[in-house]
Amino acid sequence: MTELNNRLYGGVGTDERVAQRRQQLLQAGLEILGNPQGDADLTLRTICAEARLAQRYFYESFTDKDEFAAAVFDWALNRVITETEGALASATFRNGTRVGLSELVKVIANDRRIGELLFSRHQVNAVIVAKRFESTATFVALFSTQLLRDFRRDQVGRTPLLSHFVVGGVAQTLGAWLNGDVELSRQELIDELVDMLAAHGVGRQDS
Incomplete structure (x- = not known):
């Protein structure tokens, strides 16, 4: 059965072709859901x-549109997390906030579809809206190494109010920037975010 399932067509195995089609579908989902003027x-x-x-190939990887939308969100979020984690790996507590925010802004500026999907107010898909709330914990965990004293969990694993305030505020600001509600260059946006977080004691060396 394994040999049959992995038989080659044009030198490409069945599993690989399914994976390629899944990737095509995810790319399509990002193009659709990341377009503020899209359907x-x-x-x-x-x-x-x-x-x-x-259409028959859709069901190779997804049971329905909700599962598909969730997968597109997770796929885009994973790219943000992976690239930001890579930048944070060599960061110190002193510069961790700036390094992390710089990478986050770079990713969404270089691919605006990701920014629109994760942060834009234009997004009305119910699955994506729900996933945004869930992603708060992911972003808290992302910065927890550099901001451990600010984002530390309590005895039962709950994150403090400050972490939700910070993540929500940054997300709202990024959405406003993407939408053109605030006119700042990429570097100005990063500087403003770092300064605002420092004003609340987040990421300061002496916090």
Whole structure:
């Protein structure tokens, strides 16, 4: 059975072709959900047309549109987390806030679709909105090494109010910047965020 399932077509195994089609679908989902002028109605027809795949291939990887939307969000979020973690790996407590925010802003500025998906107010897909709330814990964990004294959990593992305030405030600010509600360069945005967080005692060396 394994040999049959992995038989080659044009030198490419079945599992690899399924993985390639899944990647095409995720890319299509980011293109659709990350477009502020895009169609708010996420349909199977729209997804498969964008991916240039027959609709039957959708069900190789996803059971329905909600699972698909969640997977697109997680895929985009993982890219942000991976690249920011890479930058933070060599950061110190002194500069961790700036390094982390700089990388976060760079990722969403270089691919605005990711920024729109994760932070823009234009996003109305119910699954994505719910995933944004869930992602708070992910962003808290991302910065916890540099901001451990500010974001430390209590005895039962709950994050403090400050962590939700910080993550929510940064997310709202990034959304406003993406939407053009605030006119700042990338570096000005980073500087302002670092200064605002420092004003609340977050990321300061003496905090």
